[in-house]
Amino acid sequence: MTHPIPPGTRDVLPDEMRELRALTDRLRAGFEDAGYGEVWTPSLEYEEVLKTGDDRAAGAGYRLFDEHGEVLAMRSDMTIPIARVVATRYGDSEPPFRFCYFAHAYREVQRGAGQQREFLQGGIELIGMTAPEGEAEVIALCLSALEQAGLRRHRLGVGDGQLYRHLLEAFEVPAERHLGLLEALSRRDLAGLEMRVSELGLGERERDLLVRLPQLRGGPEVLERADGPVADAVENLRVLNALLEERGVADRVIFDLGLVRELGYYTGAVFELYDPAVGFALGGGGRYDDLIGKFGRGLPACGIALDVQRVHMAQAAEERLQ
Amino acid sequence: MTPALTIAVPRGSLFMGTLDLLDRLGVETAEVRSNERKLLFGDAGVVTMRPSDVPTYVEHGAADIGITGKDVLLEQSEREVYELLDLGFGHCRMVVAAREGDDALGESLRRLGRVRVATKYPRIAARHFADTGRQAEIVEVKGSVELAPLTGLVDGIVDLTATGKTLSENHLEVVEEITACTARLIANPVAHKLKATEIDALVERIRSG
Numbered sequence: 001m002t003h004p005i006p007p008g009t010r011d012v013l014p015d016e017m018r019e020l021r022a023l024t025d026r027l028r029a030g031f032e033d034a035g036y037g038e039v040w041t042p043s044l045e046y047e048e049v050l051k052t053g054d055d056r057a058a059g060a061g062y063r064l065f066d067e068h069g070e071v072l073a074m075r076s077d078m079t080i081p082i083a084r085v086v087a088t089r090y091g092d093s094e095p096p097f098r099f100c101y102f103a104h105a106y107r108e109v110q111r112g113a114g115q116q117r118e119f120l121q122g123g124i125e126l127i128g129m130t131a132p133e134g135e136a137e138v139i140a141l142c143l144s145a146l147e148q149a150g151l152r153r154h155r156l157g158v159g160d161g162q163l164y165r166h167l168l169e170a171f172e173v174p175a176e177r178h179l180g181l182l183e184a185l186s187r188r189d190l191a192g193l194e195m196r197v198s199e200l201g202l203g204e205r206e207r208d209l210l211v212r213l214p215q216l217r218g219g220p221e222v223l224e225r226a227d228g229p230v231a232d233a234v235e236n237l238r239v240l241n242a243l244l245e246e247r248g249v250a251d252r253v254i255f256d257l258g259l260v261r262e263l264g265y266y267t268g269a270v271f272e273l274y275d276p277a278v279g280f281a282l283g284g285g286g287r288y289d290d291l292i293g294k295f296g297r298g299l300p301a302c303g304i305a306l307d308v309q310r311v312h313m314a315q316a317a318e319e320r321l322q
Numbered sequence: 323m324t325p326a327l328t329i330a331v332p333r334g335s336l337f338m339g340t341l342d343l344l345d346r347l348g349v350e351t352a353e354v355r356s357n358e359r360k361l362l363f364g365d366a367g368v369v370t371m372r373p374s375d376v377p378t379y380v381e382h383g384a385a386d387i388g389i390t391g392k393d394v395l396l397e398q399s400e401r402e403v404y405e406l407l408d409l410g411f412g413h414c415r416m417v418v419a420a421r422e423g424d425d426a427l428g429e430s431l432r433r434l435g436r437v438r439v440a441t442k443y444p445r446i447a448a449r450h451f452a453d454t455g456r457q458a459e460i461v462e463v464k465g466s467v468e469l470a471p472l473t474g475l476v477d478g479i480v481d482l483t484a485t486g487k488t489l490s491e492n493h494l495e496v497v498e499e500i501t502a503c504t505a506r507l508i509a510n511p512v513a514h515k516l517k518a519t520e521i522d523a524l525v526e527r528i529r530s531g
Binding site: 155157187188189190191192215217218254256272274275276278279280281 | 382384404405408506511512513515519522
């Protein structure tokens, strides 16, 4: 007899579980050693509380009613619950706060391959530290934790989630055109982006920047090639690069001026993690300076979450190579 | 030597145009051209497949980049691949076509409140009729779509046409154009970051023609 489980969920049997456990133990040890204490929060939250953090409840896909008729939602990430914890449980404590977590999150499955309805995230949040020192700390920690986990070829992409928006505003592109352009960018439909930009009736320099800038990615030299209205944002990335050099991890970082993340609460730098063995990003994160303020305690913050199963794929591929 | 990039190449109508493009880029295609059955050409970094499989291989990173039609990308719009370039060859149109001389689509819509349409592109078709405010029953077929309206299975079809020859041979005519389609260059999101130099160089060489 076989009985189904919902698509995008999975059973884990002992051989795999042993490896997953060893992997999360190594990551956790790295995070704990750096002063990031582990937290647990409920899988179910009041939908209204998640919506305090993000209008779409960060894309929560599953809702149910409790015995009082309240709407509960399965959390779709750990960042909003931790923002709630900080405001609620650490209202009077002195920042910064450092937390790590290993927890399941739940999302609707809409898109292509590798999408999980229930997935295990391992991540860190650094609360109360501003840019770019906060970014440098979480990036360096995440990269070294992955190295401890046995990855050798991993890279982290850094961009600025607001960069393109700044550019559109600086060029006075009408607001109703923004959505289409940003959508084309987030799907990296570069052919479509170029077409939409050409319809805006801008000068050649503006047109060139709107098409070329989001394609700039590589070492710190790409920051030299970006100027104009985005000079401030790029300057922040340059300072970040210097801090990453001090920490000895700059060579693992790719500056990517077209990087955008789907979640709406990012206010500055955004991150994504890659390994050549896996066709999908291993995780991501960014800076969210407004999120905790929405829960009543205004603190700057940033964090990164890893998809543990994908990190496991990269780890397995790395072992095969050796 | 391992090639810098693995390229997913579509067999079928875009095959020759793609190989000509690869020739201009200095990729060795003689072996690909002379081998109908072989699928993997490791030395050239070329893997050949059906056009509709190209986004799958590229999304999973089994190929770094690939070439496929815009029709395939529209039909598989959930695929997480980057669309880098309109390659400008393989011009076709995605159209609604129906039997010549009668207004089967209009009549069905008026009298039955919906049209029935056969297609190999169920999502493009469903989206087109939804976008134009018409109720449609989409019938997915795998083989020759032209047969469906001739036998009375459906009122019309949604299909890709290059010259319109097959349509007119079957006494069908184009009643609406949905979109124009050309060959596109797509990339895996992770390869786009990790092999940025190689991919950018390739795009630049294609652009400069």
